[in-house]
Amino acid sequence: MATIDDVAKASGVSKGTVSSVFSKKRPISKEVTERVLAAAKSLHYKPNYWARSLVSRSTRILGLNIRGESLEFGQFHHSLLNGVLRVCYENGYRLLVNALSPAYLSQVENISSDPVDGEILLDPIASDGRIEDRLQSGMPIVIIGRPPAPYEAQVSYVDNDNVGMAAQVTRYLIGLGHTEILFLNAPVSRTVSADRGEGYRSAFKQAGLQPKPDLILHKPLKGESAHAFGYESALAMLTASPDITAVIADTDMMALGVYKAAERLGLRIPEQLSVFAFSDDTVLSPEFSPPLTGVRLHADRLGVEALKLLLEQLNAAQKSAKRVLVPTELVIRGSCAAPGARGR
Amino acid sequence: MATIDDVAKASGVSKGTVSSVFSKKRPISKEVTERVLAAAKSLHYKPNYWARSLVSRSTRILGLNIRGESLEFGQFHHSLLNGVLRVCYENGYRLLVNALSPAYLSQVENISSDPVDGEILLDPIASDGRIEDRLQSGMPIVIIGRPPAPYEAQVSYVDNDNVGMAAQVTRYLIGLGHTEILFLNAPVSRTVSADRGEGYRSAFKQAGLQPKPDLILHKPLKGESAHAFGYESALAMLTASPDITAVIADTDMMALGVYKAAERLGLRIPEQLSVFAFSDDTVLSPEFSPPLTGVRLHADRLGVEALKLLLEQLNAAQKSAKRVLVPTELVIRGSCAAPGARGR
DNA sequence: AAGTAGCATTAAACCGCTTTAACAAAACCT
DNA sequence: AGGTTTTGTTAAAGCGGTTTAATGCTACTT
Known part of the structure; x- marks a missing residue:
């Protein structure tokens, strides 16, 4: 050359x-x-x-950082990526997808600063080393999802209104007549789980009911797949507490596990068991029988807004911590109904 | 820092x-x-x-290059990306998604070598400047899709067996009794269209029939959307030649246009018109009514194989031009049947 | 005509790291 | 003991650009 x-x-x-x-x-x-x-x-x-x-200290490359443990690139991620790519395209930035295994990153010879001008961090968890790291090095970041409390005022982020969304769903189920609602929540460490848990509880209180803490279960961060967790915990809980008439699952795959458990127990959905998922998977959800009622998260808009915030930050003289909330919509299909008798 | x-x-x-x-x-x-x-x-x-x-002359970043004109990131691309990302993850490479608008790239101040160790080129066209460019600069590449003839022996590529696939589909339709089969093909300049055209023709000859050249139409490279092209050309052709009993469309969106044209003309699918698409979109295809018969392209495997070839090339002492073909499968849903009367 | 301003160009310093060649110290022969 | 390896470290020379300060020019004042 x-x-x-x-x-x-x-x-x-x-x-x-x-x-x-x-x-x-x-x-x-x-x-x-x-x-x-x-x-x-x-x-x-x-x-x-x-x-x-090296000398200009800029690359016109933006990063999309995915936590190493989870390379589960589903429709949510793809939709998000679509949004991000579109804004990149329009602004002449390249996108670096940074999904490296922790094993790789932990080796000394692989440590290095990231080759990007700014980064989007996906799926923050309670003690997320990535944030401290970027703050330390002065790398502009935007988080998709709510950052852990200590950083909430320091970094910009884009999120769904998880509290409101969970409350809305829970209200919907309570409105149908359910009072014993099992919540199979995201892993405790993921910030999203706290928000949704809060929404769930607030809807109960608002309706003058006491939310039962033991009806909230959290998926472990590693190990077990969402599907397996949905199946096993639904099976166990539905067997132990015959009063449960509805289940809120974190993802569609988890809901699929719940469907399987219901089938195993001979429970008809939605007549004997209502199932809901925080998901907008247009592939899977309508394929469920009955079609799965869920919520549209607008992942593409999350991506677009995040990238806009990031670009704004790159061009701004001084940083500021902004927050953008992307609204969600309930998508009512066929998996929720008024509770019926759950005879054995 | x-x-x-x-x-x-x-x-x-x-x-x-x-x-x-x-x-x-x-x-x-x-x-x-x-x-x-x-x-x-x-x-x-x-x-x-x-x-x-700069000094080590290596970045541990691989590029995924998408032709600037087409930022149509559909399920095919996402599935492909999934495959690519998985291999990247396993091998400690970052992935640079290179989708810059041509307008941007043409500016002098933006010319520069790409910051990657190797690149995957998507969707080659007849006169694809990208290939010459990479060959010139010695950048290792793997193409997804068949490269134009002059380069076929010089670069590695991964492709579906488009000739065989098109022949198989055409045979299938001929076997059902169709002889007047409209082929709404990809843009002429895309190499894939030549292959599929060849397969289409060979199936006719093999069956002892003469393929009619005017039943093959090509979508223009720019302009018109696939959907509009499908609608308009199907409408025109079906009106002009009442003998046509089947349509092979390049993509599902194009097939959707054909469905619309059929509805407009009062033709029932599949009784009066069979429709087929080179597509494996699990979202859309089953949603069509009737569900669209098509072919599974295994885009994720295309991605995986391409990245493997690329990594091989990076580690190999001397380059060689390898070819990998990923098999496809007919997915028979409900849009094709034996031809029936097409009364007006 | 002299002084000032503006413009195009250049030489040299620098960006932050790797690598080569040189070298000293310690370890290994007979 | 003397010579040869091996091992660990360093100073200095790049890698391929950008940028700063300096330098000739030509053009514009007055």
């Missing part, structure tokens, strides 16, 4: 001049510009990206 | 030593290693990615 020196020599100018021709940061006479460009073309010269980034 | 010099100073060694501690390319005594690492931690030092890449 030809370097800037080759081009400088070939066109009879200094490398500083060649640099200016390409970066357009300083005016160069038309005549010289043409000579340089011609030489560059014949030598197949292109400025080296890394060298340029 | 602290630099290597700061760490060297703080731990009382030279920067060469610090470098060796982090890169592990040269043995450093345990005692010194610890001292350096401690100093690095307290200074929040991380090696600068760009500086490192």
Whole structure:
């Protein structure tokens, strides 16, 4: 590959001049510009990206960081990615998808700063090392999901209104006549689980009822798949407490587990058991029988808003912690109904 | 951000030593290693990615290049991306999604070599500047889809067996009794359209029939959406030639246009018109009424195989042009049947 | 005509790291 | 003991660009 020196020599100018021709940061006479460009073309010269980034301290690359443990790229993530990519496309940024295993990152020889101008962090957990890390190094970030409390005032983030959404759903189920509602929540450490738990409880209180703490279960962060967790915990709980008439599941896969448990127990959905999922999977949900009632999260808008915040932050003189909430909508299909008798 | 010099100073060694501690390319005594690492931690030092890449001439980033004109990120692309990401994850590579608008790329100040070790090129067209470009600069590439003829022997690529697949489908329709089969093909310039066209024709010849050239239409590369093209060309052709009893569409969106045209003309599917699409969209296809018969392309495997080839190429001493074909499967749903009367 | 301002260009310093060549100290032969 | 390896460290020379300060020019004042 030809370097800037080759081009400088070939066109009879200094490398500083060649640099200016390409970066357009300083005016160069038309005549010289043409000579340089011609030489560059014949030598197949292109400025080296890394060298340029090294000194200009900018790459026009944005990062999308996915926690290493979970490379579960479902429709939610894809939809989000779509949103992010669109904004990148429009603004001339490339997108670096950063999904590296923790095992890889923990090795000394792989430690390094990230090669991006800014980053979007997905799916924050309670003690999320990534945030501290970026704050430390001054890397602009936007989080999708609510950051853990200590950082909430320090970083910008985009989120659904998880509290409100969970409350709405719970109200909906209470309105149908349910009072014993099992909540199979996300892993405790994920911030989203706290919010949804709060919404769940508040709806109960608002209705003048006492939420029962033992009806909230959390999926473990690692290990067990969502499906297995849905199946096993629903099976156990439904067997132990015959009063339960409805289940709120965190994801569609988890809901699928619940369906399976219901089948095993001979419970008809929705007549004997209502099932709900925090999901907007247009593939799976309608395929369920009965079709799964859930909520549309608008992952693409989460992506778009996050990237906009990030770009804003890159161009702003001083940082500020902004928050954007993306509204959600209940999608009522066929898996919830008024509670019926649960005879054995 | 602290630099290597700061760490060297703080731990009382030279920067060469610090470098060796982090890169592990040269043995450093345990005692010194610890001292350096401690100093690095307290200074929040991380090696600068760009500086490192500049001299080591490697970034551990792979690129996924999408032709600028088409940022139509559908399920095919997502599935492909999933495959690619999985292999990246396992091998400690980051993925750079390169979807920049052509308008942006054409500006002088934005020309520069790509900051990746290797690249996957999606959706090649007849005169694809990207390939020549990469060959020129010595950038390792793997193409998904068949590269244009002049490059076929020079670059590695992964593809479906488009010729065989198109032949299989056409045989299937001929077997059902169709002889007048309209083929709404991909844009002429896309290499995939030539292959599918060939398969279509060969099936006719094999059955002792003459394929009619005017029954093959190509979507324009830009402009019109697939849906609009499907609708308009089907409407025109079906009106002009009442003998047509089947349509092979390039994509599901195009097939949707055909459905719409059929409805407009009062043609029932599949009784009066069979429709087929080269698509495996699990969202859309079953939603069609009747459900759309198509073909499963296994985009994720395309991605996985492409990335494997790329990694192989990066590690190999000398390059070689390999080819991997990913098999496809007919997915028979409800949109094709034996031809019936097409009374007006 | 002299002085000032503006413009295009260049040489040299620098960005933060890796690597080469040189070297000292310790370990291994006979 | 003397010579040869091995091991650990360093100073200095890049990697391929950008940027700063300096330098000739030409053009504009007055």
